[in-house]
Amino acid sequence: MDRDPPIGLHPDLRAYALSLLRENIPITQIQQLCKKWTVKRWDASSMGDNTHWHRLNGNDASSLYRAISRERGILQRTAAEDNLDNWFRHDSPTPPHEVLPSSVLYYHPCSTDNDRLVLVIATPEMQEAAWKYGHKGHVLTELTFGFSSARANLLILMALDDNHKGVPIGLIIFTAKPGTKAIYADYDTKLIHFLLEKWRQGLGKNESGSDFRYLKVYAAMTDNDSQERTVLQDIWPGILLILCMFHIWQAWRNSLNKHLRVIPKGDNQITQYPNAIAAYNAELDYFKALTKKPNAISKAQGKGGLAFLNYLGSYLQVRSFWLSWSKAGVIKVAMRLGVPLNKVPRTNNHLKSFNGRIKNKYFEPYKHTGRLPRLDLWVLLIITKVIPNYFEQLWDHQAQHQYYIAMRKALSCIRGTSSARLPALDHESLLSPDNSTASNQDAAEEYEMVDEMVDGDVDSDSECDHDHEEVKEACELHDFGAQPFQIDSDGEGCSIAEAVLRDSSGEEMADGGFMDLGFVEGGDATMDNSESYEEDSMHWPGDNALGSENILDGLRSLSFNVNHTPLPPPSPAPLAPLDMNRLARRTLGSPAGTLSPPSCKCSGNGNARNARGSG
Structure with missing residues (x-):
């Protein structure tokens, strides 16, 4: 059997290839550079001599990688x-x-x-x-x-x-x-x-x-x-x-896509726990009333709203857990840290x-051909290369920031006085942070993130959304699941209101009635996402789904001018949104059995995105 002779790579060519590999140049690019180097060093047609090979082929890559690993102190043949x-x-x-x-x-x-x-x-x-x-x-x-x-x-x-x-x-x-x-x-x-x-x-x-x-x-x-x-x-x-907030919104969006499809972000004015419970009970009362209306679209809206409120209730039953995602918790953190509210990161x-x-x-x-690095190489590089480079870039960014500040001050002096000279830069001050000019983009990033999350695909971590041990038992559905809450005596939580509530005349209130806690501030809907470990999709249950024909019939019954055009499959027409901030425009002292109708922003052009339970 004929075998290729064991001819090694030329030492000079090997040294050149190793120098390129030390600069983390990909092996495919190294092969091209070595070929150009070989043409300059030897004849273009020369493939080698009797002792050495003048071309870098694929088999030489493994030898080069092992040589670099030995230089770093890592033995490739050892675990x-x-x-x-x-x-x-x-x-x-x-x-x-x-x-x-x-x-x-x-x-x-x-x-x-x-x-x-x-x-x-x-x-x-x-x-x-x-x-x-x-x-x-x-x-x-x-x-x-x-x-x-x-x-x-x-x-x-x-x-x-x-x-x-x-x-x-x-x-x-x-x-x-x-x-x-x-x-x-x-x-x-x-x-x-x-x-x-x-x-x-x-x-x-x-x-x-x-x-x-x-x-x-x-x-x-x-x-x-x-x-x-x-x-x-x-x-x-x-x-x-x-x-x-990214994870919170992701968890809520999973439930919204399952029950309501869309919900407005709303205001962020509720900072008192009793007001949050009162807002929840008011929404519960409203959607229970919707389920008793005769038209199909109102019943579907009420059923979807109650299903989502049952899920949302698990985030309200414990005050400490409510603080962790509400605006009230952020205010408390800002007060303890002694920083402005916009300096507390929400994601x-x-x-x-x-x-x-x-x-x-x-x-x-x-990475070798896209493969993840070994653990020993990762530890060595993170300590000797990555972390030092990260802090070096951080310090350079701070120095550059201070340099621009100094130059802006210098230019303002030149404009004010023509004979003024550029001030000497204090290199000590370049390394000291300047809090007065630190820009904050949390609000803009927050709005952009919400838009991406609402318009994006459904996340697959819904199984982890009820991971909090104290609220797992609050998520079982029965009779739409959601029940009114009442504040516990210690003020640190709430429980399902078991007693029948009565109005001022002594009559029993309608199902889903709630205690009057006064004026309720606007709601706070926060945001969220997390890494997905398994692929799954969230859809409406078959018995809860509302077809396009039902939606069109419901809109016609409301005297909307609707053109019968097929709805696009990827983005079905959303149901009416659950407006948690409707309560900012009304008080909770209405007589029993009456509902203040929410403002309808729909015109007669068939736009039902903001319609909510009319009729």
Whole structure:
């Protein structure tokens, strides 16, 4: 059998290819550059000599990758867990970089089949930022996965600097147990509590000598994960927890797409818990009355509204949970932090951005043909390359921001006095943040996010929308599910009103009556999304669905001028929206059995988007 002779790559060509690979140039581009280099060095038709090969082919790529890995201190033929153990073990560690020991606060090897590997990472820059921005501040947390080829989860901790930019202060890695299928769900409250305690203890003391275990975190933002929220409350009693509006709106949108299709965002004026309960009861009373009207469209609107109110009630039954997503909780956080209301982040966009960078932008050059990096390579690069570069870019951004401020001041001086000279730039001041000019785009981002979420596809995380342990039992449907609430004696929650309410004349009120709590402020509908783990779709149940013919017939009965045109399948005509802020225009002291009709913004041109239960 004829075999190709074992001829190696020319040493000069190999050295040139390695220099390109060190700059993270893709291998396909390296092959083209090496070909041009070969033509200049040797004859274009020369393929090699008796000892060396003058062309870089596909088989040479593996050899080049192994050489680069050896330079970084990573043995490709050794498992990633074994390499990490050689770097961080207590007895005679051999780290490939001098900054690794000071950047890993806690390491636990995977010693048994039922054990898991744990790494708590905080570089010196992250530790300094934790004390500077995390102490008595606002911390954001997110748990993600799919960052490396290992079956591991990543818990990201982030604080906000003086310019309202996200700064990472902790990265916690823990692998899933062997045999676990759902990697993203392989954790519990006990594990998260243990990991956060190791992170706190590992940070030690700050420059003033204060122990980090007495660190005060005033507020934290999470997604709708009850386990993370429970741990944060255990570690920092009295902490104010805020839910990411993106996740809240996503959860609500799932229910809206199921029952009502669309709901207006509304005002954000309700800041008192009794007013929120009164608003809920008023809407409940209104939609129960709709179900008793004779026309089909009103019955369908009432049925859909009651189904959504049953879901929304789970967010109202516990006052502390209501604070986590309402405007009242944001006001409370702003008062505790001593910052303006618009400086309190309502979403985890800072974490989402950083998460996207470490998964795509920063590690894209280190992926081999699109494959995720190994865990040992990921840890080495995140400590030695990614985090230092991130802080360097952050400091450059701050310096550039201060430079522009200085130049604007200089130009204003020139316009005012022709003989004025440019002031000398104080390089010390360039590195100090300027709070007076920090721009805030939360409102614009919020509006844009709501538009995208309402117009987008249905999310697939609806199974996690009722994850809060205290409200799971409030979601069972019976007789439309929704029932009126009454405030508990301690004011920290509410329960279903069991007693029959009576009006001033002593007569029993209509089904769904509620106690008069006075004028109700406008409602607050917040927003949301989270990572989807399984693909599913939300549709109306067959018995609740309202066909296009029923909608057209209902509109004709209301004397609307409707042209019979087929509705487009991707975006069916929405039912009338549930206007939670109708109550801002009326009081709750109406006599029993009477309803103040909501204002109808529809004209006679067949636009029924804002029509609501007329007729």
